[in-house]
Amino acid sequence: MKPSPSWETVPELVRWAAERYADGEAVVDGRTRITYAGLGARVERAAAACLAGGLETGDRVAVWAPNSLDWIVAALGAVSAGAVLVPLNTRFKGAEAADVLRRSGARLLFVTGTFLGTSYVASLRRAAGAGPAAGRPLPALPALERVVVLSDDAPAEFETWKEFLARGDGLPAREVALRSAELTATTPSDITFTSGTTGRPKGAVITHGQTLRAYETWADLAGLRRSDRYLIINPFFHTFGYKAGVLACLMRGATMIPQSVFTVDTALANIAAERISVLPGPPTLHQQLLDHPSRGSYDLSTLRLVVTGAAVVPLTLVERLRDELSVDTVLTAYGLSEASGIVTMCRRDDPATVIASTSGRPIPGTEVRVTAPPGTPGEVLVRGFNVMQGYYGDPAATSETMTEDGWLRTGDVGVLDAAGNLRITDRLKDMFIVGGFNAYPAEIERLLVTHPDVTDAAVVGVPDPRLGEVAKAYVVRRPGSSLTSDDLIAWSRREMANYKVPRSVEFVPGLPRNASGKVLKRELRARC
Template identity: 80%
Template structure:
């Protein structure tokens, strides 16, 4: 069944279409490896054949635990082309966390990197799930997991190498692969994206092929992604921002993908210059670090034309700096979450600079957004409340977790995001915080993201996070963790005094601690649980 709003009936349909339409266009640059779209399509088909030979059926979960790379793309797209449901695992997970998601998702096949950032993922997983004992499964603690494929040339005896796994599919021909893909339609699950877990145990949001295709064709249209673009994908593939706004969107437009396994500002600057990168989505901290790098002017960044960013806090100065200092023609902000296919609102390219700088734009076509009070009643324009979204992009629910699904889905189809936001007269959304992060100072609701945005205006503040801490007199007060700009000498007393002049008294942090960096997950979000644990 083909979705009437897209050209494709499924993700494998998109992969084959891209391989034919953009056959000779450079598809992926991964280190010294450069392949065309035709070559990418052939590799994905070979991986799909291997998955079929490994008994992956329609609806079976297939996990990938690896950093951004060509092999990640081929393994993931191959699994999905064989009818599998992709379960990307966070590269920051420890072995026990990865094993928990593998167990709860019932994954039958896992693709895992060898060593990454000095850590053996294989050893970490074996410690968490038990050593193989020659039985029917490689890891006793994961009885559903039938095969583990290591994306390298070496693998332990109970696991397979990537080369050997691919060789196992040589008996499955193109006809069999295409017949399997033809069983899929827009209603079939394409992936289960587990939430980051920054506010609790990760939950798996179920998204279909049709939702993915429609959402990221919309993203590509609104962003203005082109066939001539060269896209540095720093956002991790285990997150929708990396996999879907990256790989899926590029397949739709024939853009060249340049995966970067981990964000390093020096590597990013070198890649942008050497590969003439024109598109660089990412969290605000990524772009801030590029702007502030002392060797920035030594790199030719003139090809960069499109930046898409978004987070609870987007510094107001960042948009103008990207435009003014780097000459980026299009800077857009957006907002999304895994439970809504990764995209809810987005600015339009003709929006005025103040809208792009201070909001996350308007609801994408085919969706609705509203802001409500604690009782579910809509609030007025400019009033804060919980953001709710309804439309084609809303997940089918959390995988095998009906209570958690019921807690966020209303009877009439609205998804409660848990984010606090404000709508303006034109429907532009400004996210101000997470409901769970709000604290109450002497009876007043204090929203950390709002306070962080204000503190970020101080010329000596490079990065900041605020949490609520107990206070005998006021109940709770703000504690700010601040990263100073290089060479700055501002003291906590200086910053508190400045804050008293710039914001209402109840918002002013009573405590300021200077740190070298803030704890962030691989998606760029501050892990406030670590700050609370250390308070």
């Protein structure tokens, strides 16, 4: 069913969905079940609280929390109040989150309490200072005026979720409607920070119009339906989890079942109990489902649509999903945050060999070319409505990444076949993928050399049977140091997100470099 063309911003979509699918089940989060009308009401209340707290159009609002109903309400409420959403990676440590908060100039932060045994509040307070200063809850983040903890408890200088929502209870509904009406298709809707080869996070700015057009296209190509029940394991802080998950469901009236972290047992239980029909995710997710020894005890018969990508997809995986689970549609796709998260996508009638060996063809309204003759690897370039407005506050990085005539340099190496299907063959920027998360060697290297006993470091991705790839570090120790690999790995776990942590360390007297001083990563990979 095609949605109404009357919406061109996210808040218009939310209101439209609340009316169009009013009695339909919108979100199932644990024991909480709400309809689309109920979701719309919660979003309006959150937006009112944002306005009551002084939020202005264009202010940045960050969310640092796992997939949940509260994440959806907080994010959509902030955007409905005119804010620009800044999702934060839940794998970040406090210093990493504080850096993005500082660089984005976020005025408001929604943060989870404890997740996976870690107090995010305590982590942030350690990184950014504890106790109010000059009217700010965190001294090291002067732009951040308010921190809302998505739980019933919060430090004195922060607010609980309940306290925050109560702020807007006396605000007339028309105030929220008037604020939302200020937004247009060209208004920025979100900034997704993604690391590059320099290791410095860069925020890709995407507008409301770009977002909605891209994921209406995604929903059409994937064949998402109103009757679908969508298990959203892809994290909301990632473009795909939020936009191909939450926003695509709003467009089609599908039911969202957010899962905060991937465990195969929880996923199997959710699929069976909630009659899941749509399950996007990286290949490792689907491989673990297929290989689980207790798979046969779960009813997985409702699964009909799987979308994967982000790594090489074995043909056997596509065939097993179709043959063993009777999944009607298996699709692969390719995207990056700088291109609204979507560049190419397979079509539903493509043969299994095309789906497994390529990432499909450019989505309508966009162009893809490779800086090499047909059939030869070259850098992948993208142009079209999906290309970002630029990197937030970083014109130099923007000009390096985007050409004057609108082409986005992806940094990925690929090959186009005669039918226009793209196959990603390498990563120009040395990025590798750990269980579906992008890991950037330069960023990991930058952190490793801050260790007092490390003078130089280089990181490469190496195969891993469970996660696809993991980091291996080649490290030059400071003379006289007795640093061990276990010591450095333990230190890394304290200083960086888990998916970035090297799983192995090899100490070397020096790194191989070319005449210009660049590390020869090819030689290091050959040693693995």
